Structure formats: structure tokens, C-alpha cells
Amino acid sequence: MSTPERPRQAPSFTALKLKPLPAREACCCAGGCESEPAAGQPVTGQSMSWIVEGMDCAACARKVENAVRQLAGVEQVQVLFATQKLRVSAPESMRRQIEAAVGAAGYALRDAAPAAKTSRMRESLPLLILMIMMVISWGIAQFTPSFGNFAFIVTTLVGLLPITRQALRLMRNGSIFTIETLMSVAAVGALCIGATEEASMVLLLFLIGEKLEGWAANRARQGVSALMALKPETATRVKDGERETVTISALRPGDVIEVAAGGRLPADGTLLTAGASFDESALTGESLPVEREAGEKVPAGATSVDRLVQLNVLSMPGESAIDRILRLIEEAEERRAPVERFIDRFSRLYTPVIMLVALLVALIPPLLFAAPWGEWIYKGLALLLIGCPCALVISTPAAITSGLAAAARIGALVKGGAALEQLGRVRQVAFDKTGTLTAGKPQVTHICSQELTEEALLTLAAAVEQGSTHPLALAIVNEARHRGLAIPPASAQRTLTGSGIEAEVEGQQVLICAAGKFADDRYRSQIQALEEAGQTVVIVALNGEPKGIVALRDTLREDAREAVDALHRLGIKGVILTGDNPRAAAAIAGELGLTFQAGLLPEDKVRSVAALSQRAPLAMVGDGINDAPAMKAATVGIAMGGGTDVALEAADAALTHNRLTGLAQTIALARATHANIRQNIAIALGLKAIFLVTTLLGITGLWLAVLADTGATVLVTANALRLLRRR
CATH class of the missing domain: 3.40.1110.10 (Calcium-transporting ATPase, cytoplasmic domain N)
Incomplete structure (x- = not known):
């Protein structure tokens, strides 16, 4: 109707659609990467995807990308670290070639089917062997130093073999300056100057660090894995009064399915049963069961709390609420924060510069000042290990990945690190009125x-x-x-x-x-x-x-006053921008303690948002078609989960549970994420600066250098994981 607010399309929780933007993951490699096809360049190859096994950190994602990008005929390639997915646009005939290239880089590809579980003992075998050999070598050295020295050389070579092999693989695939390359150079150099015990200790600490990074990466991906596990693999379909068990890929809109009490919905559906309670907390963050009546929509992944229910399937396979959220998380990885892109560019120059500095430290004092060669080569090797950018590079993506996962837990889907960074800067919030601050049921x-x-x-x-x-x-x-x-x-x-x-x-x-x-x-x-x-x-x-x-x-939402109070506590000012008449707007604004601008057409809202944004970063919150232009004009656009497709498309974030209280929670989380990023960068650079000085002064050596790098990486990752524990 023509109303003071605006006409709208049908609200739907199925409307979470995003357009992917090309991007690459941050990594420890500093080598240049070939660019993706330009935005306007047509992509003619077939889209293929795999699950990548063996990725421990964001650096691994770049290594896999580089390996595939070297192949002639590949048009686009992207690795999504959060979901371990590799996407490639290339002719179908290249499938085996792509799998071989990734295998040559030291990783494995599989289809989306669940992988066979590998025993922890087998995964940890290289580390265990090296630890046993270290203990044996140390024991021999206590009684016979010469034989002990030989034992440490053998231990180093055994530990160095797989690392050097991986470094050579990655060099052939375009990743030259990797941590494997740095470790190989440092270990070989240490052997050459007789520091055999420290050479083997460096490799042992490196493998321990790799295991810790893998553990931390799995923790960071647990939220996504838990979401993927919400969908059951099979469903009970009712046809002509007969029940049959089918895979969820066989379900089609119009099918009738049956879900037992305690069972999860395999697809979005319309409730046919007279009434039932559903636990939707995994999707929306809503802690209490939601009562649904016959004819209401229920998203996939919800759990029937108290009874056997029947539903009419609404979604095609791969298009349920869970699938859309997973796609949003994948696409969010592509929209990287400016600080993350800066750190990535910085790391590409950082590693070769550090290698050059390490070489100069090893050569200049002996050549120009007749200093001992062995001492300064040793310091150069230690500097090489200190200079590894792993902790610095992972500092930003680890925090942003944790922040996005934590936001999803409270029912806020943020479209990437760039949007999360902007949310943390917000100092003003502009609200649409009908359907946003009010219940939308006049x-x-x-x-x-x-x-x-x-x-x-x-x-x-x-x-x-x-x-x-x-x-x-x-x-x-x-x-x-x-x-x-x-x-x-x-x-x-x-x-x-x-x-x-x-x-x-x-x-x-x-x-x-x-x-x-x-x-x-x-x-x-x-x-x-x-x-x-x-x-x-x-x-x-x-x-x-x-x-x-x-x-x-219309009446206020039950949580509107609480949401506005929470924003005020964060130091955020609020304003209502509405097409309604000034008196109706004044009544709502007076109840909430907000300022308002009324009688606005869509273009008026855009002008108001632009003017307000000049004073301070502004978030625009709305749910209607006519809110979309204002959302685009704002620093950040936030859509209510029950809003229209257009509003959700235009927004940088969406409150899926349709609760306004999630707004202050999400902004507070964004601020915490950026504080976490600053802490991580300080940890990464601070430890490196300390050990750089102590190494040049001769206080610390090789094994402490690698411990500093590994320790910084673990500290940075553990600090980022704290965001997942926010309530």
C-alpha cells in the first residue's frame, strides 16, 4: 500500500543471498601471485569444487591456490579456509590435472563426501619419531660427544627430509618464500657451522608448532563444522501414506516429510501438523524453543522439541537455510578487511627483505670487521627464523574468522571482514520505523x-x-x-x-x-x-x-527499548528516518529517546544518511525495499532477518533472529574483534623485535628463535579464539 513507510516484497527467511567477490587468503608466503581474471572478463570453464585435506592455516590456502593457478587453462581459483573448500573454474577435462597439482604441493583433494578418519597416532608419527631420535641422540651425547654429534646430524636429516621435499614442491608450484624454505635453509646452515643439536631442536619445535597450528585451525572451524552437521543425511518421506527413507538430495519442494521428536529438519518446510515447538538456537541464537502453528515456515536444522511432525518441503537440495548461511560464511571470507589486505601485501615484501637482512648480518661483520664467521652466520640463521611472518599474517584472519563465527552464534551474519571492520567504527545508528523499531503488525x-x-x-x-x-x-x-x-x-x-x-x-x-x-x-x-x-x-x-x-x-517491538539503551551504553547515538508523518514518528521517538526525521521519500533517506555519515560512521537498519538505497549509502547497512530480499541483498549484515538486541551485541563484538587484531599484531611484532635484539646481542639462539615464532603464532591464534567464548 502506499503508506508513509513503503511497499514491500514478501518477507522470507530464505532470502539470504550474496554475490561473491574475488579475493585471496593471507599466508606466510611472500611470493607474488598471478591475478584473478578481471571482473568483466567472461569465465568459460566449468565450476568445480573439492574439499582440501591437510590445511593447517591460511598460509596453506595460498599454497594450494598457487599450485592450481600455475596450470594452463585454469581461469579462476579460490580456497575458502573456513570450509576447506577449493573452487576452480576450468575445463572438466582438467579435473585429474588439478588433483595431481594439489597432491604435488603436499595436500589432498576429495569430494564433499565425509573423509575416512585417520588415527591420531598415524598423524603424529613424524613428530613422535623425531622426539624419540632426539632423546636417543641426547643420551648418546652424554657418554660419547662425537657419536652424539653424529646422532644429532642423522636426526636433523631425518626431520629435514619431508620439510625440504615440501619446500621444493612449493617452489615448483610458485610459492618460493615459505616457512618450509626458511626452516630448510636454517637447518642446513646450522649443520654447516656445527650447531647440530640446535638444528634438530629447531625442526622438533617447528613440527610441534605445526601441530598446534592445526589444532587451533580446527578449533576455529568448529563453528562451521557444527553448522554443516545440523543437516541429517537422510529424511523420512511420506508418499501415498507410505513412509520411505531417502537421502536429503532426493527431496524436492512439495514432498511431505516426517520428523520425529528430537530430530532435525533436513530441509526448509511449511508445518502441516497443528502446532509444535522447535529449537532453532543453532541457526538464530534464540535460546528458547519457538512455537510454530500449521502453515508457518520452519528452517532446516531446527529440532522438533516435543512431538512427531509433518512438513511440506520448500527448498531444493543445497538451498536450505543452512546451505545459505554456509554460502554466506564462504563469501564472507572473500570480503577481506582493509587491515587484512594491508598485512597480506606487507608479508609479500617482508619475507624476502628479512632473508636479505639475514644474509647481510651473516656477511658484513666478518667481511668488513673481521668478526668470526661462525658466530655471525649463526646470528643470521636465527634472524632468518625470527623473520618468519606466520604469526603476523595469521593475526588478522584468525581474529576476523573467530569474530564472524561468534557473530553467527548470536544470530548476526556479517558479510566479511570489511563489514566487520566498519561495524566496529559505527558511532551512529539510523533506524527505519515500521517493521524495524515497531512490530510491523499495525x-x-x-x-x-x-x-x-x-x-x-x-x-x-x-x-x-x-x-x-x-x-x-x-x-x-x-x-x-x-x-x-x-x-x-x-x-x-x-x-x-x-x-x-x-x-x-x-x-x-x-x-x-x-x-x-x-x-x-x-x-x-x-x-x-x-x-x-x-x-x-x-x-x-x-x-x-x-x-x-x-x-x-503500530506498536513498539518488545526489545526496542532494551536495544536502544544498549546502544547508548556503547556511546552510539540513534535517529529514526521514516516516511511516516512527523507526529507518528515523534510518538515512537519519544518513547525511545531518539531524534527523528519524518515524511522522507527513499531519496530523502539517502540524503539524510549521507549527511549524517559525514559527522560520524553510521549504520542504517531497515527491512524494506525502500531502505536498500539508504543502506548502501550508509557506512554499514544492517537488515532485519524478516525483511525483504532486496534489503538483505543490499545490507552488509543481517540479524537472522530478527531481534534488535543483537545490534548492540554485534557492534560490541566488532569492536572486540578489532581490539583483538591490534593485540595480535602487537604480540607478533613485539616478540620478533625482542628476539631480534637478543639474537644480535648473542643472548638467544636458534631454538629460541623458532620457539619465538611458534610461540607467537600459538599466542595469536589462542587470543583470536577468545572471541568464540564471548557471550
Whole structure:
């Protein structure tokens, strides 16, 4: 309807759609990477995907990308670390070639089917062998130093063999400056100057660090893995009264499925059972079971709490609520924060520069100042290990991945690190009114006409509004049905954006528009009195002549006041931007303690958002079609989960549980994430600076250098994981 707010499309929890942006993961390698195809360049190859096994950190993602990118015929390649997925656009005939290239880089590819579990003993065998050999070598050295020295050489070579092999593989695949390369150079150099015990200790600490990084990476991916596990592998389909067990890939819209008490829904569905309770906490963060009635939609992954239920399937395989959230998480990885992109670019120069500095440290003092060669080569090797950028590079993606996962837990889906960074900067929030601050379920409170009866005026209005899903339109149609009125059909319906809607009813032109958009004084006093009472008033005109007014009143959301108070505690100011009349807006703003701007068309909202954004970073919160331009104009656009497809598409974040209280939680989490990033960078650079000085002064050696790097990586990752424990 044409209302002071706006016409809307049907709200749907199935509307979480995002467009992927090309990006690459940060890593420890500093070598240049070939660029992806330009945005406008057509992609002609077939899209293929695999699950990558063996990735311990974001550096591994870049190594896999580089390995595939070297192949002629590959158009696009991307590794999504959070879901361990490799996406490639290339001819289907290259499938085996791609799998071979990734295998040559030291990783394995498999289809989406679950992988066979490898025993922990087998995974840890190289580390255990090296530890045993270290103990044996140390024991021999206690009794026979010369044989002990030889034992340490053998131990180093055994530990060095797989690392050097991996370094050579990665060099052939385009990743030159990797941690494996640094470790190989340092270990071989240590052997050459006789530091055999330290050479083997460096390798042992490196393998321990790799295991810790793998553990931390798995912890960071647990949220995504848990989400993937929400969908059962099979479903019970009911057909002609017979029950059959089928895979979820066999389900199609229109199928009837049955879910037992305690069972999870395999697809989005419409409830056929009279009523039931569902636990949707894994998807929305809602802690209490949600009561659903027959005909209501229930998302995949929800659990039937108390009874056996039947549902009508709504979603195609791969298009359920869980699938869409997983796609959003994958696409969020592509939208990297500016600080993350800077660290990535910095790391590409950092490693070769450090290798050059280490070489100069080893050569200049002996050549120019006759210093001992052995001592300065040793210091150069230690500097080489200290210079590994692993901790620095992982500092940002680890925190952002944890922040995005933590946000998903509270029912906020943020479209990537860039949006998360902007959220942390927000100092103002602009709210749409209807459906955002209010419940979006208004009721007709007053009908006034000087020429027609209330029923006749309501019938005309309902005829024009039928078919619309706007809350005010629904209120008018529901009131007509409640009164038992026969609503005639309407034709030639036309929306007048931001001001009204018109249609032909029984051969006459009927217009419904906001009271302030119609120039006529006939009902001015009644309109003024109703608007002063905080009600929304629309005029019904017949063939250009006003025939009466309809007043409606919406109520605040239950959590609106709590949400606004929480924002105030964060030091964030709020303003209402609405197309409603000033008096109705003032009534809502007065209850919440907010300022407001009323009577705005969509383009007015955009101008207001632009003006407000010049003062301080601004988030625009809305749920309607006409909110989308303002969301795009704001620093950050945030859509309510029950909003329209267009609003969700335009937004940088979405509150899937449709609770306003999640807004302050998400902004607080974004701020915590950026504080975490600053802490991580300080840890990574601080430890390196300390050990750089102590190494040049001769206080610390090789094994402490690698311990510093490994320790910094573990500290940074553990610090990032703290975000997952936020409540």
C-alpha cells in the first residue's frame, strides 16, 4: 500500500543471498601471485569444487591456490579456509590435472563426501619419531660427544627430509618464500657451522608448532563444522501414506516429510501438523524453543522439541537455510578487511627483505670487521627464523574468522571482514520505523468518511491493497475480512514509490496515499488529531476526490527499548528516518529517546544518511525495499532477518533472529574483534623485535628463535579464539 513507510516484497527467511567477490587468503608466503581474471572478463570453464585435506592455516590456502593457478587453462581459483573448500573454474577435462597439482604441493583433494578418519597416532608419527631420535641422540651425547654429534646430524636429516621435499614442491608450484624454505635453509646452515643439536631442536619445535597450528585451525572451524552437521543425511518421506527413507538430495519442494521428536529438519518446510515447538538456537541464537502453528515456515536444522511432525518441503537440495548461511560464511571470507589486505601485501615484501637482512648480518661483520664467521652466520640463521611472518599474517584472519563465527552464534551474519571492520567504527545508528523499531503488525483504529459508510470506504481500500505484504496493507485487508466484507477484485495496480498506490476497482480509479501527500483540507482537523495521537493516517480517494481516511497504529517491538539503551551504553547515538508523518514518528521517538526525521521519500533517506555519515560512521537498519538505497549509502547497512530480499541483498549484515538486541551485541563484538587484531599484531611484532635484539646481542639462539615464532603464532591464534567464548 502506499503508506508513509513503503511497499514491500514478501518477507522470507530464505532470502539470504550474496554475490561473491574475488579475493585471496593471507599466508606466510611472500611470493607474488598471478591475478584473478578481471571482473568483466567472461569465465568459460566449468565450476568445480573439492574439499582440501591437510590445511593447517591460511598460509596453506595460498599454497594450494598457487599450485592450481600455475596450470594452463585454469581461469579462476579460490580456497575458502573456513570450509576447506577449493573452487576452480576450468575445463572438466582438467579435473585429474588439478588433483595431481594439489597432491604435488603436499595436500589432498576429495569430494564433499565425509573423509575416512585417520588415527591420531598415524598423524603424529613424524613428530613422535623425531622426539624419540632426539632423546636417543641426547643420551648418546652424554657418554660419547662425537657419536652424539653424529646422532644429532642423522636426526636433523631425518626431520629435514619431508620439510625440504615440501619446500621444493612449493617452489615448483610458485610459492618460493615459505616457512618450509626458511626452516630448510636454517637447518642446513646450522649443520654447516656445527650447531647440530640446535638444528634438530629447531625442526622438533617447528613440527610441534605445526601441530598446534592445526589444532587451533580446527578449533576455529568448529563453528562451521557444527553448522554443516545440523543437516541429517537422510529424511523420512511420506508418499501415498507410505513412509520411505531417502537421502536429503532426493527431496524436492512439495514432498511431505516426517520428523520425529528430537530430530532435525533436513530441509526448509511449511508445518502441516497443528502446532509444535522447535529449537532453532543453532541457526538464530534464540535460546528458547519457538512455537510454530500449521502453515508457518520452519528452517532446516531446527529440532522438533516435543512431538512427531509433518512438513511440506520448500527448498531444493543445497538451498536450505543452512546451505545459505554456509554460502554466506564462504563469501564472507572473500570480503577481506582493509587491515587484512594491508598485512597480506606487507608479508609479500617482508619475507624476502628479512632473508636479505639475514644474509647481510651473516656477511658484513666478518667481511668488513673481521668478526668470526661462525658466530655471525649463526646470528643470521636465527634472524632468518625470527623473520618468519606466520604469526603476523595469521593475526588478522584468525581474529576476523573467530569474530564472524561468534557473530553467527548470536544470530548476526556479517558479510566479511570489511563489514566487520566498519561495524566496529559505527558511532551512529539510523533506524527505519515500521517493521524495524515497531512490530510491523499495525491495526486499523479509526475510519472516517463524509460521503461513504465505514464499510464502503474500507472495502475500496482493501480492494486496492489485496495482494500486498506491506504491514499497513495487511492491516486494512485483515480488518475488512474481520468485518465480513466482500472485497472486489482490483486491476491495473500501480505503486507510487514512497507515496501511494492506485488501482481500478469496478471501473473507478482508487488512490491510497499518505495524508501528507494529498493536497486537500477536507479532513485536515481529523488527520491532525489522529497524528498527534501517534497514529498513521492514509487518505482514500475516488477518481481524484478524497472520500475518507483510515488511521492505523503500530506498536513498539518488545526489545526496542532494551536495544536502544544498549546502544547508548556503547556511546552510539540513534535517529529514526521514516516516511511516516512527523507526529507518528515523534510518538515512537519519544518513547525511545531518539531524534527523528519524518515524511522522507527513499531519496530523502539517502540524503539524510549521507549527511549524517559525514559527522560520524553510521549504520542504517531497515527491512524494506525502500531502505536498500539508504543502506548502501550508509557506512554499514544492517537488515532485519524478516525483511525483504532486496534489503538483505543490499545490507552488509543481517540479524537472522530478527531481534534488535543483537545490534548492540554485534557492534560490541566488532569492536572486540578489532581490539583483538591490534593485540595480535602487537604480540607478533613485539616478540620478533625482542628476539631480534637478543639474537644480535648473542643472548638467544636458534631454538629460541623458532620457539619465538611458534610461540607467537600459538599466542595469536589462542587470543583470536577468545572471541568464540564471548557471550
